[in-house]
Every structure is written in structure tokens, then in C-alpha cells.
Amino acid sequence: MLELIINEDKYKKCxxxxxxxxxxxxxxxxxxxKRLEGxxxxxxxxxxxxxxxSAFIDIGENKNTFIKLKDLLPKVDxxxxxxxxxxxxxxxxxxxxxxxxxxIQVRRDGTLKKGAKVSTHINLSGRFLVLMPNxxxxxxxxxxxxxxxxxxLINDVKSIIPQGFxxxxxxxxxxxxxxxxxxxxxxxxxxxxxxxxxxxxxDANSPKLLYDNKALLRRTIMDIIDRGLNKIILNNKTNCxxxxxxxxxxxxxxxxxxxxxxxxxxxxxxxxxxxxKMQERKIWLKCGGxxxxxxxxxxxxxxxxxxxxxxxxxxxxxxxKVNKEATIEIAKQLRLRxxxxxxxxxxxxxxxxxxxxxxxxxxxxxxxxxxxxxxxxFTKLNLVEMTxxxxxxxxxx
Numbered sequence: 136m137l138e139l140i141i142n143e144d145k146y147k148k149c150x151x152x153x154x155x156x157x158x159x160x161x162x163x164x165x166x167x168x169k170r171l172e173g174x175x176x177x178x179x180x181x182x183x184x185x186x187x188x189s190a191f192i193d194i195g196e197n198k199n200t201f202i203k204l205k206d207l208l209p210k211v212d213x214x215x216x217x218x219x220x221x222x223x224x225x226x227x228x229x230x231x232x233x234x235x236x237x238x239i240q241v242r243r244d245g246t247l248k249k250g251a252k253v254s255t256h257i258n259l260s261g262r263f264l265v266l267m268p269n270x271x272x273x274x275x276x277x278x279x280x281x282x283x284x285x286x287x288l289i290n291d292v293k294s295i296i297p298q299g300f301x302x303x304x305x306x307x308x309x310x311x312x313x314x315x316x317x318x319x320x321x322x323x324x325x326x327x328x329x330x331x332x333x334x335x336x337x338d339a340n341s342p343k344l345l346y347d348n349k350a351l352l353r354r355t356i357m358d359i360i361d362r363g364l365n366k367i368i369l370n371n372k373t374n375c376x377x378x379x380x381x382x383x384x385x386x387x388x389x390x391x392x393x394x395x396x397x398x399x400x401x402x403x404x405x406x407x408x409x410x411x412k413m414q415e416r417k418i419w420l421k422c423g424g425x426x427x428x429x430x431x432x433x434x435x436x437x438x439x440x441x442x443x444x445x446x447x448x449x450x451x452x453x454x455x456k457v458n459k460e461a462t463i464e465i466a467k468q469l470r471l472r473x474x475x476x477x478x479x480x481x482x483x484x485x486x487x488x489x490x491x492x493x494x495x496x497x498x499x500x501x502x503x504x505x506x507x508x509x510x511x512x513f514t515k516l517n518l519v520e521m522t523x524x525x526x527x528x529x530x531x532x
Contacts, residue, residue: 136154136155136365136366137152137153137154137359137362137363137364137365137366138152138153138154138364138365138366138367139151139152139233139355139356139359139364139368140152140366140367140369140400140403140406141352141365141367141368141369141371141374141378141400142366142369142370142399143252143326143369143370143371143398144372144399145166146165146166147163147164147165147166147508148163148164148166148189148352148374148505149161149162149163149401149419150162150163150164150334150351150352150355151406152355152359153403153404153406154242156404156410157404158404158406158409158413159467159470159471160471160473160505160524160526161413161471161473162351162355162411162473164351169197169239170198170244170350170351171194171196171203171244171245171350172241172242172243172244172251172348172351172486173237173240173241173249173258173260173348173350173354174237174241174344174346174348174350175238175240175241175257175344175345175346175348176194176195176238176240176241176253176332177194177236177237177239177334177337177338177341177342177343177345178192178193178194178200178236178238178239178342178346179192179193179234179235179236179237179340179341179342179407179483180192180193180231180232180233180234180235180237181193181199181233182199182233183228183231183232183233184227185226185228187220188203188204188227189201189203189204189227190200190202190207190231190418191250192215192237192239192253193342194239194241194251194253194342194344195341195343195344195414196249196251196340198245198249198250199250199297200239200241200245200251200252200253200484201249201250201251201252201253201254202239202253202254202255202396203223203360204222204227205218205222206242206253206254206255206256207227207230207231207255208221208225208230209221209269209270210256210267210269210270210301211272211366212272212356214274214276214482219332223498225515227286233368234340235341236340237255237456238257238330238334239253239255240253240254240255240257240258240346241253241254242254250373250456254269255410256270256463257269257330258303258326259323260266260305260353260354260357260511261318261320261322261323261328261358261385261498262305262307262313262360262361262385262386263304263305263307263308263311263317263319264292264302264303264304264305264308264316264449265303265305265317265320265325265326266300266302266320267300267303268299268300268301268331269299269302270301271298271301271303273289273292273296273302273303274291274301274302274303275288275289275302275303276303276306276308277507278502278507279304279306279308284309284310286446287302288308288309288316289304291316291439291506292304292314292316292320294313294366295313295316295317295320296320296452297324300324303368304499307358308362309414314476316437317415318352318477318489319492322384325469326346329498330345330346335347339357349377350527352374352377352378353381354379354526356381356385357380357381358458358505359505360382360387360390363389364390365390366390366391366393367381367390367391367392367399368393368395368400368403369392369393369394370394370395370396370397370398370400371396371398372394372396372481375394378392379392380467382448388415403506409504413468413471413472415523416428418420418464418468420460420461420464422456422457422460423439423441423442423443423458423462424439424441424442424457424461425440426439426440426461426464426465426468427440428436428472428474430474432460433477434476434479435474435476435477435478435479435480436479437478437479437480437481438481438483439457439458439461439480439481439483440483441453441454441457441483441495451485451486451489452486454483455485455489455492458483458485458489458493459493459496460480461495462493462496462500463500464495465480465497466500466503466504467500467503468525469501469504470503470504470505470512473526474523474525474526474527475523475524475525476522476523476525477520477521477522477524477527478520478521478522479518479519479520480518480519480521481511481517481518482517482519484517488492490513490517493519494510494512494513494519497510497519497521498510504523505526506523506525506526507523507524508522508523508524509521
């Protein structure tokens with residue numbers, strides 16, 4: 136049973152995905168750190184920096200946002216065109232100037248020291264598609280690997296999408312018939328038309344929020360409603376209304392919603408204990424071995440240790456068993472802790488002919504992750520290199 140639990144107190148909102156009582160994802164939104172990702176604004180250009188080919192944009196929040204030249208120019212398919220080659224002879228001062236009114240979307244939330252990163256390339260996410268206004272290409276989620284299905288989906292979308300729009304086909308679109316894709320597309324176009332209408336009538340001198348994406352909550356629901364979501368449990372009326380609106384938008388009003396107003400939902404399924412355990416550096420494996428997770432600014436290092444486990448067979452079988460259990464746990468912990476960036480895994484040394492077996496197992500378990508991961512393989516030092524995009528910053532669909 137797959138349940139989404141949304142617990143809000145006076146300090147933060149905690150969004151938790153629980154499968155059969157086991158916490159598999161946990162994300163937090165702190166009230167003092169407003170999440171802007173995905174929001175669409177009327178922005179006013181404050182400063183243009185030719186030396187950096189970038190500019191600062193006022194969107195009416197606490198800090199000015201930051202935009203690069205490539206995010207001001209028309210969006211191109213970077214798998215075909217080299218964006219660096221396109222922009223190298225363009226001066227940003229010929230594109231925008233101080234005081235300009237501009238329609239932008241937040242691509243990445245800011246930090247305590249830096250403002251958010253924004254772009255003029257608008258993405259509107261639906262159930263099956265992501266609409267890209269003012270583009271002319273269609274692309275597919277990298278998680279779809281069936282060539283026949285990719286071709287079928289691209290042809291279906293091409294036949295229904297109006298001129299002047301592009302789209303990203305999401306992973307959950309696999310097997311979805313054209314008529315359902317068309318309904319999703321039409322809803323997104325209607326939303327874009329309303330945003331564009333508000334932008335045209337907005338004040339040329341005042342920044343303004345045009346579209347609140349409810350980024351984390353909306354993205355979580357959008358990703359899991361087609362993966363067997365059974366129930367949503369909340370403790371706040373406002374969040375309950377937001378959830379009902381999102382489910383109605385995606386035609387999923389039948390999903391059960393339970394409001395336990397004022398209750399602390401961290402006591403359900405011993406979630407509090409699971410969160411505390413998630414913060415530990417060492418994770419024990421069922422076989423008796425363990426893994427350690429050390430996060431730094433540059434990368435995350437994961438070490439596999441057999442501890443006192445000796446097994447009942449030969450040493451290579453023992454090592455393989457520990458490495459396999461560790462692989463399954465690593466994929467689980469990456470998702471649970473939402474670890475992003477470069478990840479280095481130091482497995483117990485094993486023969487080269489067993490390494491591919493471990494890589495296959497790792498990639499298979501990473502398929503359950505909602506975000507983009509890439510496994511590069513073993514290095515000459517017998518370390519596994521991989522990358523993962525944090526869910527809160529990812530553009531993978």
C-alpha cells in the first residue's frame with residue numbers, strides 16, 4: 136500500500152512517501168525558506184553584467200534572481216545544437232536592458248547567500264507531458280528506453296500539438312493512448328494562455344507572481360498518482376484543499392484523502408524513528424555487513440564493509456552477498472535522503488567478472504527512483520562513479 140503523508144507544524148511541512156509502513160521518501164519545506172522553484176513571474180531587470188553574460192532580475196521576493204544569457208535566448212534542442220557555439224558572439228546588452236519587463240520561471244531555488252536561478256524557457260508540467268511554449272521540438276524522458284514506444288509517443292504528440300509549442304514526454308506516458316495525451320496537452324495550453332494573458336496586462340514596472348507551482352507537493356503527487364498511490368493523509372485543511380485541487384486537475388479525485396486535523400502524523404508507522412535512523416551515518420545490512428554514507432560539498436562517499444559477516448561458503452560468494460545487499464540499500468538510501476550530485480561507492484574488492492552483476496543490480500534498483508540517475512561504472516581504482524539529481528532541483532520528467 137502506497138501512502139502520501141503530509142505533516143505540517145509551525146516550523147515546516149514534511150512530505151513523506153510510505154510503502155507498507157516503510158518510509159521511502161521524505162522531503163521538508165521550512166516556512167522561513169520559501170520555495171520558489173517552478174513559479175512563474177513578471178520580472179524587472181535590475182542589473183545587466185556583460186562580463187558574466189548574465190543579469191539580475193527582481194521578482195518581488197527577498198532577493199533578486201539570476202539569469203544567464205542562454206536562458207534568455209530561444210530554447211534549442213541541445214542534443215542537436217551546440218548552445219555554447221550559438222551564444223559566443225552575442226552580447227547580453229543586445230538582448231535585455233535595465234528596466235525591461237520579462238516573463239521568467241524559477242529553475243532552482245536560492246540559498247541563504249544566493250538568489251534563485253531563473254529562465255525565460257517556461258515548462259508547464261502535466262500528468263503525461265511537459266509543455267514548452269515558444270519551442271518547436273519534442274523530446275522524451277531518458278527513462279523511456281523502448282524505441283518503438285518512443286517513436287509512437289513522439290508521432291502521437293506531433294499530430295496533436297499546435298505550432299509554436301514543444302513538449303517533453305514524461306515517463307508515465309508509456310502505454311497512454313493519444314486521446315488522453317491530447318486532454319493533458321489541452322489543459323496545459325489553457326493554463327499557458329491564462330499566464331500569458333496575465334503577463335500582457337501586468338504593470339511594466341512591478342514584479343508579480345503569475346503562477347504558483349506548489350513545487351514540491353505538486354511534483355510529488357504528479358509523479359506518484361500513476362504508480363499505485365492509494366491514500367493521502369494530512370493534518371492541515373489548507374494543504375487538503377491544495378491536494379484536492381491537484382487531484383482534480385489530473386482526474387484522480389477517487390484517491391482516498393484522510394484529514395487528521397491538528398494531529399502529529401510523524402507518530403504513524405513510527406515515522407519519527409525512521410527519520411531519525413535515516414540521519415545516521417552507518418546503516419546495517421541484514422547479512423551483518425554495513426555501509427557508511429559521508430556527504431561533503433564536492434561529493435558523497437559510500438563505503439561497503441563486511442564487518443563480522445564471514446558467510447558459509449567461499450570468500451568470493453561472501454563478498455558478493457555483502458555487495459549485493461549493499462547495492463539494494465544504497466539505491467534505497469539515495470532516494471530516502473535525496474542525495475544529489477557526484478556519488479562514489481567503494482565496494483569490497485571482487486573479481487572483474489562479478490562487477491557487471493553489481494552494476495546491473497544497481498541500475499535495476501535505481502529505476503524505482505523518481506529522478507535522473509547515471510551510473511558510469513567502475514574506475515581503475517575499483518570505485519563506482521554515479522550521479523543523481525536532487526528531486527527539488529531536477530528537470531527530469
